[in-house]
Amino acid sequence: MTTIKNVAVVGATGKIGRPIVERLSTSKLFNVTVLTRDDSRGRDFPADVTIKQVDYDSIESLQSALQGQDALVSAMAFEAIHEQKNLVDAAVNAGVKRMIPSEYGNDLMNPKLAAFPIYQPKIAIRQQCEKRVTENPSFSWTTIHNASFLGPDWTLDFIVDVKNRKADIKDGGDVLFCATTYDDIAQAVIGILTHLEETANRPVRISSVNTTQNELIAIAKELGATDGWDLTYSETENLESEAFRRWAAGDHSEEVIAMFINRAFIGKGWGGYFPVRDNELLGIKDLGRDELKSIIKSAMDR
Ligand SMILES: NC(=O)c1ccc[n+]([C@@H]2O[C@H](COP(=O)([O-])OP(=O)(O)OC[C@H]3O[C@@H](n4cnc5c(N)ncnc54)[C@H](OP(=O)(O)O)[C@@H]3O)[C@@H](O)[C@H]2O)c1
Structure with missing residues (x-):
């Protein structure tokens, strides 16, 4: 062997x-x-x-x-x-x-x-x-x-910025995604x-947790971030078509890359949620809600 x-x-x-x-x-x-x-x-x-x-x-x-x-x-x-x-x-x-x-x-x-x-x-x-x-x-x-990386960058910044109470809510905010x-x-x-x-x-x-944008905001609110949220709304289908159009015109900026990533990640049935995971084989335990809450708290306090 x-x-x-x-x-x-x-x-x-x-x-x-x-x-x-x-x-x-x-x-x-x-x-x-x-x-x-x-x-x-x-x-x-x-x-x-x-x-x-x-x-x-x-x-x-x-x-x-x-x-x-x-x-x-x-x-x-x-x-x-x-x-x-x-x-x-x-x-x-x-x-x-x-x-x-x-x-x-x-x-x-x-x-x-x-x-x-x-x-x-x-x-x-x-x-x-x-x-x-x-x-x-x-x-x-x-x-x-x-x-998505689960930490003060990416999930708790790019997906929902819990420190600055800011997020672009995609496809209604209830699409389940994985974060690790x-x-x-x-x-x-x-x-x-x-x-x-x-x-x-x-x-x-693999994932440590399966969550949604709306759940992350709800937890941040439970932790005291009750008001002052700057929320915008978009549909990932529109992000995808705009990203393809701008990419073809030579715009390979971070903004366009982010549009592709958001479509790939949040679009329902796309690439950010895994119905079957290898957690058990690899020795990874699901995080409980309290553990997720404490990760969000650290990101809010950073
Ligand atoms: N799922 C997510 O949320 C998420 C988020 C971010 C990244 N990622 C993925 O994770 C992977 C690693 O990303 P990361 O953010 O950890 O990487 P990073 O911090 O940006 O860079 C990793 C290392 O790559 C090496 N490197 C070699 N050639 C390089 C070059 N030409 N330019 C820049 N760096 C070079 C550097 O190491 P040396 O200087 O020691 O050679 C650098 O420290 C990538 O596949 C990325 O797409 C996923």
């Missing part, structure tokens, strides 16, 4: 990369190596973490850094997803057994999302992984779908690396 001992992480200095490295390190199950473009940024990682500088333009540099690694976890930035192209080939050449490419979002296996231009780089990397598996069966991949804490995403990584067979060559879908 294959076991994973040596784990390399790229994008480790980023938002989701850091909690993943912390959790891998504190689990004491793995030897953790961080690959980074600038090794001076890795100084504050746990002392047992090895830091190596790499050049994403050089397969040789990546392959040499990956020699002896059993698994590669990527938390590469959204704007640099394409940088994983060399990384996949270097991982295969170096004999890496499991790669977790950078996804951490909506369910890109949902065919509705496959047409969105913003997701093409992630889909291309997954397809590259699928191809490499057919050529090298000892290589394998898993993607993590966690819908950084800690649970990091747990999913450990769950995958300790359940290799059950997670081979497929996405895993």
